[in-house]
Amino acid sequence: MGQYFSLSAASLLLASGFAGARSVLEPAGAEAQQIAILFWVMLSGGAVIWLGVVALLLHSALFNRRRLAEQSASRIILWGGVVFPAVTLCALLAYALWLMPALRPFAQASSAALRIEVTGRQFWWEVVYRPSRGPPVASANEIRLPVGERVELTLKSADVIHSFWIPPLGGKMDMIPGRTNRLSLMATKSGIFRGPCAEYCGTSHALMAFSAVAMEPEAFRSWLAAQAIPAEGAGASGGALFLRHGCGSCHFVAGTDARGLIGPDLSHVGSRTTVGAGILPNTEDAVARFIARPDLIKPGSRMPAFDMLPPGDIRAIAAWLRGLQ
Amino acid sequence: MRLIPKEIETLWTLFTAPVVWVVHFLACYVGAAIYCAKPELIGLSFSAVRAGIAAVTVIALSLIALSAWLAWRQWGFGTDDPPHDDPTRRDRTLFQGFATLLLSGLSFIAVIFTAMPALFLTGCIR
Ligand SMILES: [Cu+2]
Numbered sequence: 395m396g397q398y399f400s401l402s403a404a405s406l407l408l409a410s411g412f413a414g415a416r417s418v419l420e421p422a423g424a425e426a427q428q429i430a431i432l433f434w435v436m437l438s439g440g441a442v443i444w445l446g447v448v449a450l451l452l453h454s455a456l457f458n459r460r461r462l463a464e465q466s467a468s469r470i471i472l473w474g475g476v477v478f479p480a481v482t483l484c485a486l487l488a489y490a491l492w493l494m495p496a497l498r499p500f501a502q503a504s505s506a507a508l509r510i511e512v513t514g515r516q517f518w519w520e521v522v523y524r525p526s527r528g529p530p531v532a533s534a535n536e537i538r539l540p541v542g543e544r545v546e547l548t549l550k551s552a553d554v555i556h557s558f559w560i561p562p563l564g565g566k567m568d569m570i571p572g573r574t575n576r577l578s579l580m581a582t583k584s585g586i587f588r589g590p591c592a593e594y595c596g597t598s599h600a601l602m603a604f605s606a607v608a609m610e611p612e613a614f615r616s617w618l619a620a621q622a623i624p625a626e627g628a629g630a631s632g633g634a635l636f637l638r639h640g641c642g643s644c645h646f647v648a649g650t651d652a653r654g655l656i657g658p659d660l661s662h663v664g665s666r667t668t669v670g671a672g673i674l675p676n677t678e679d680a681v682a683r684f685i686a687r688p689d690l691i692k693p694g695s696r697m698p699a700f701d702m703l704p705p706g707d708i709r710a711i712a713a714w715l716r717g718l719q
Numbered sequence: 720m721r722l723i724p725k726e727i728e729t730l731w732t733l734f735t736a737p738v739v740w741v742v743h744f745l746a747c748y749v750g751a752a753i754y755c756a757k758p759e760l761i762g763l764s765f766s767a768v769r770a771g772i773a774a775v776t777v778i779a780l781s782l783i784a785l786s787a788w789l790a791w792r793q794w795g796f797g798t799d800d801p802p803h804d805d806p807t808r809r810d811r812t813l814f815q816g817f818a819t820l821l822l823s824g825l826s827f828i829a830v831i832f833t834a835m836p837a838l839f840l841t842g843c844i845r
Contacts (some may be wrong), residue, residue: 464800480828487832491839 411662416562420468422583422608425564432493439486497565506546506578510537514556514569516595517602517695518658518671523618531621532646534658536666537589538607541581549575550604557593560606566592581608586667597694603672624649625662626719632714635707639700647718657697664718682712726793728812733819735786736826743779744833747772756842769837776834783827790819 421427462470513520523531530609537560539545549558551569558577559566562585568576591602609617625648633650636642642652649660663669668675670691674680688697700708754761754768761767791797793816803814 468800476824482826484831484835487835488838491836494836494839495841 412674416585416587418561418690421562422581422585422587423560423563424580424582426562427582428493428496429565432490435489436486437459439482443460506544508540508543509546509548510539511548511550512537512558512569514551514553514558514591514595516553517591517598517692519602519604520552520658523621525618528618529622531618532659533621533662533666534660535604535668535671536607537604537607538614538617539579539581540611541584541608542613544578544580547577547579549577554595555593556591556595557601559592560587560589562587563606563608568593584608584610588672590672598613598692601673601692603668605667605672607667621662621665625664630714632710632712632717636711636714639703639707641711644697660715662718665714674717677717678709679710681715682708685711726812727789730758730815732786732789732793733815733822735768736819736823739779739782739786740826740829740833743775743830746775747837751837751843757832758843765842772834772837776830779830780827783823783830786822787820787827790816792816795796827840 416422418426419430419433421430471526507526509524511522511524519535519537521535521537523533524532547558547567549567549569550573551571553571555571556571556667557566560579563581564577564579567575569575585608586651587606587608589604589606591599593599595602628665633647636647637651642650642654644654644656645652646654646659646661652660658671663681664676668674669676670684670688674684684691686701686703687699688695689699750771751768754763765768794813795816799813801814801817803810803817
């Protein structure tokens with residue numbers, strides 16, 4: 395949890411326009427709310443102390459230049475330099491520690507109605523929903539959660555260390571090969587948030603993100619039920635091309651012969667907000683561009699380029715994928 | 720035999736409080752880490768770990784307070800003011816006493832900070 399927010403990081407995020415996608419300072423989740431309050435308490439506390447020190451400095455440099463007796467100088471040092479910082483730091487530390495159980499509410503997590511398993515891979519996210527009732531549902535690069543319900547996330551990695559972070563919902567948690575880390579989150583407002591990978595993981599680390607969609611519980615449940623069954627799929631010719639060109643050896647599409655497990659599950663890729671792990675809008679055009687040259691869009695990605703295919707085939711596949719709602 | 724030793728003329732007393740701090744730090748962190756990795760090894764509840772941390776904290780704070788009192792005595796209970804930088808035996812003794820007193824204060828606060836998480840944490844993070 396050492397990832398507290400510094401002022402420079404805040405201004406950087408705001409400057410980069412991330413604020414539009416909601417930052418840590420616009421919380422939409424229970425944990426993030428606490429983090430934001432902690433940030434403002436620390437910021438205002440620091441500002442008050444800074445102003446006090448500067449005022450004292452100006453006072454002694456400009457307005458009151460008489461020398462203090464050694465005795466009273468020592469007293470100022472003792473109270474202002476030892477007692478005050480010790481007590482203030484003690485209080486701030488106590489406050490931060492007191493927040494900790496609320497920021498990492500592990501105890502209750504086992505009773506969460508929904509568990510989501512997320513596995514970090516260079517450079518995308520494998521997602522499996524495990525509701526307390528009903529079958530597991532596989533997805534990728536997008537995480538949906540019901541507003542007002544606690545969700546337990548099980549975080550793993552298949553290759554190197556990644557870090558899972560939805561800034562407006564809560565703190566970060568590393569995904570470490572060979573380990574299972576847990577995080578529990580509760581969204582309090584609906585919305586679409588961006589979740590970046592927060593630990594450098596290779597060439598396309600900066601292009602590894604996902605969207606988090608907080609939905610009303612009713613809508614979430616019907617969405618999850620729809621995800622559990624194969625998509626209808628429009629334009630069956632695209633589906634045949636998808637299989638013929640070997641996409642199915644890496645990608646899984648429910649209800650078809652595509653059973654590959656190397657790349658993201660594409661069963662409902664058309665319903666996601668983004669493609670390519672949070673970097674492109676989910677349009678037919680973007681999907682076609684990604685299929686043709688993933689190596690240009692995402693250097694180092696495990697998906698080979700397919701620009702040797704006839705453009706018409708790529709279009710047809712892209713249209714079919716967009717139709718997998 | 721006296722309970723509190725007469726003034727001890729050695730540099731080692733300077734390090735007493737920081738050493739207590741180190742030992743207390745290791746006891747808290749290593750103890751909690753071992754408990755959380757292998758709870759069955761110790762076979763106690765987490766409250767026992769917290770009670771253990773409380774106990775070593777009381778012991779550590781008492782030792783540091785004792786070290787501070789000895790240092791304060793060596794410093795002549797504050798009869799002279801720093802900086803004690805004359806090349807005399809008396810100033811050397813006073814300087815050492817004062818430095819030891821300050822280090823004891825630092826270690827006292829540090830031990831409290833080290834132990835504070837145990838006030839709030841009620842279990843191991845899985
Ligand atoms: Cu990553």
